[in-house]
Structure formats: structure tokens, C-alpha cells
Amino acid sequence: MHAIEATVPVPLDQAEVAIRAALADQGFGVLTEIDVAATLKAKLGVERPALKILGACNPTFAHQALELDPSSALVLPCNVVLEPGTDGGTRISVVDPRELMPDPAFAELADAAATKLTAALRAVSG
Helix, strand or coil: CCEEEEEECCCHHHHHHHHHHHHHHCCCEEEEEEEHHHHHHHHHCCCCCCCEEEEEECHHHHHHHHHHCHHHHHHCCEEEEEEECCCCCEEEEEECHHHHCCCHHHHHHHHHHHHHHHHHHHHHHC
């Protein structure tokens, strides 16, 4: 699956603060968050590198998608993944809405969402 990605030269906790603010500037709120590493440690006793998933949603885009096709709820919200990058930085990956909604009926909406998500990543990566 294709993603919109950036690596930032800051630790994960700082990258999370920055991407949350950048997403908010683009009209997205974070509805969910999953600390995958902590969950796997608690449930399975598995140690793994940090991995956090933020569920970001732009209410206007979500409404438009649901109006086009109620089953689009299956791909809401957009996942934003934070994980350790190289040299102490953080890799941020965002699901590309154009991958999730390939139907031509969603083309304009998916492009607009991708543009805003890309702008958020550019804001944090310089």
C-alpha cells in the first residue's frame, strides 16, 4: 500500500506533538490512538520498538465520503503511523486516501484529503 511519508529528526514523542498540531491546522482531529508496542507488551509480553497509530479525521471529508457511499466508513479515520526512524528520528506515514478510495466517484475528495495530509507532513518535516 502506498503511503505519504516523512522522516523528522526528533524523537517520537516530539514528532507526535508536531504532527497533531499540523493535522489540526489542516482540519483534522485525532479521534483514536493506539500504542501498539504497549498493547503487545501488555497482552502478549512481546517487546517491540515504539509504534503508535493515530486515527485522524477531517469531519468535512468524512461527511462527503459517507454521502458518496456509506460503506466508506470502513476506511475512516485515516491512519497516521509514528515509528522510530534512522538516527534517532521518527518516521511518520499516513495512509494515502487515493489508495483507499480508488473509485472515480471519490477522486476529487481523495485528492483533496491527500493534499491536506501531505501539507501536514511537509509542515513537520520542513
